Amino acid sequence: MTITDIDTTVAESLPRRTMILYGLPHLTDAVMTLPMALFIPAFYAGEMGLPLAGVGAMISISRIFDVLIDPVIGTLSDRWHSRWGRRKPWLVVGTPIIMLATWMLFVPPADVSLLYLMIWASLLSIGYSLFDLPYKAWGAELSTDYRERSRIAAWREGFGAAGQFLFLAVLIVMGIAGHKGGSNEMRAIALMVIVSLPPLVAITLWRVPERLPERLTGEVLIGWSAMISLFKNRAFLRTVLAIILFGAGLMIQATLHKLVLTHVIGRPELFAPLILGETVASLAAMPLWLKLSDRIGKHRAVTLAALWVGVWSLPFPWVGAGDIELYSILIALRGSSFAAIFFLSNSIAADVIDQDTLDTGKQRTGLFFALWGMAIKLAVALGVLIGTGFPALFGFVPTTASHTPSSISALMHIYGWLPGLIMLLAFPLLWNFPIDEAYHQLLRGRIEARRSP
Numbered sequence: 001m002t003i004t005d006i007d008t009t010v011a012e013s014l015p016r017r018t019m020i021l022y023g024l025p026h027l028t029d030a031v032m033t034l035p036m037a038l039f040i041p042a043f044y045a046g047e048m049g050l051p052l053a054g055v056g057a058m059i060s061i062s063r064i065f066d067v068l069i070d071p072v073i074g075t076l077s078d079r080w081h082s083r084w085g086r087r088k089p090w091l092v093v094g095t096p097i098i099m100l101a102t103w104m105l106f107v108p109p110a111d112v113s114l115l116y117l118m119i120w121a122s123l124l125s126i127g128y129s130l131f132d133l134p135y136k137a138w139g140a141e142l143s144t145d146y147r148e149r150s151r152i153a154a155w156r157e158g159f160g161a162a163g164q165f166l167f168l169a170v171l172i173v174m175g176i177a178g179h180k181g182g183s184n185e186m187r188a189i190a191l192m193v194i195v196s197l198p199p200l201v202a203i204t205l206w207r208v209p210e211r212l213p214e215r216l217t218g219e220v221l222i223g224w225s226a227m228i229s230l231f232k233n234r235a236f237l238r239t240v241l242a243i244i245l246f247g248a249g250l251m252i253q254a255t256l257h258k259l260v261l262t263h264v265i266g267r268p269e270l271f272a273p274l275i276l277g278e279t280v281a282s283l284a285a286m287p288l289w290l291k292l293s294d295r296i297g298k299h300r301a302v303t304l305a306a307l308w309v310g311v312w313s314l315p316f317p318w319v320g321a322g323d324i325e326l327y328s329i330l331i332a333l334r335g336s337s338f339a340a341i342f343f344l345s346n347s348i349a350a351d352v353i354d355q356d357t358l359d360t361g362k363q364r365t366g367l368f369f370a371l372w373g374m375a376i377k378l379a380v381a382l383g384v385l386i387g388t389g390f391p392a393l394f395g396f397v398p399t400t401a402s403h404t405p406s407s408i409s410a411l412m413h414i415y416g417w418l419p420g421l422i423m424l425l426a427f428p429l430l431w432n433f434p435i436d437e438a439y440h441q442l443l444r445g446r447i448e449a450r451r452s453p
Contacts, residue, residue, distance in 0.1 A: 073133050088205050097127030106189055107190055158343075263396075305344065
């Protein structure tokens with residue numbers, strides 16, 4: 001479908017089939033976010049023998065490095081004009097970069113260095129930005145309806161969770177077949193990405209339409225005036241802070257999860273099954289969180305979803321060697337809101353952009369998702385840095401066979417309590433969020449009244 005085929009009228013109701021086809025690529029590209037958090041730090045610090053604090057620093061640097069590139073990608077995708085649309089060409093460019101960087105990062109040479117890790121982690125992050133920012137902007141523009149946006153994001157994140165389920169199932173089968181070890185797992189992940197990403201992207205590019213950008217009559221802000229308007233947008237500022245807090249909290253736990261299972265619980269072979277169970281719980285709970293968001297508003301639902309993670313993380317310091325049943329239950333309960341945090345946050349983001357469209361007279365979806373992408377990467381960098389640096393400060397060294405009780409206690413408190421405390425700080429930012437369903441209807445009415453013919 002070319003840009004000239006797109007219906008420019010106000011959306012009625014987006015067919016479910018379109019939502020499904022749009023979400024397909026996330027079946028693969030979301031897979032990469034899980035190993036980057038759960039596998040890469042433990043793999044490079046464990047099997048590859050690099051210092052844990054150094055690994056955390058290199059991953060953090062790789063996130064900060066491409067933060068400067070995100071606004072450029074977002075702005076260019078907003079201004080891009082082609083017969084295929086504004087967003088689709090960027091997915092075509094990002095796909096091969098993701099494939100190359102994934103292989104180099106997940107299948108490193110034996111003499112790997114911290115510099116090697118930083119270079120390929122940075123390139124993967126850049127390729128992911130080229131793909132993911134326009135992809136999310138495209139999804140935000142598929143519908144203008146408050147509730148339907150949640151369903152579009154839910155389908156995408158649902159496919160993401162399903163992709164993680166499939167790759168974890170593959171790892172479990174590999175373990176049963178005797179192909180254990182971090183290097184075998186990493187190679188399998190890389191192959192899954194390289195083989196599956198191109199056809200899924202091709203189907204979505206072919207079958208999913210792209211709406212023309214909204215252009216409003218009246219004053220249009222450009223230059224510094226347009227940039228200043230960002231800082232006057234209270235909803236945008238609140239979401240940026242909330243993303244950083246949510247992301248940092250989740251990344252601390254993701255970074256330490258395999259280390260806790262190995263050095264505290266003593267059952268590292270159950271890593272993939274536990275994450276698989278967590279993913280199933282997240283998928284199963286998605287309809288409940290969607291119904292809750294319809295009832296109390298997506299801003300309050302996402303706040304409760306984040307607090308849910310914090311509540312079920314509180315008992316972690318009392319989990320010890322052999323407590324696999326208790327640990328498994330806590331992991332499943334904690335993870336049952338993960339997908340909701342992601343799809344509700346993205347749905348809220350689309351509403352925030354509507355406010356900016358009305359304020360500036362032009363639609364800057366790519367720029368906004370780039371800025372949120374920057375916040376996410378800063379959150380990832382902060383979470384990985386805390387998750388690797390803080391345990392090291394208290395004497396925890398993953399390459400050591402034995403640990404002192406104080407270092408284990410510090411590890412479990414950092415893993416269990418610190419993320420919850422950080423995420424709790426987002427409560428006042430989102431609970432009374434300025435854009436609810438009633439205000440959004442008013443907002444859309446004002447935008448439609450100013451739409452260019």
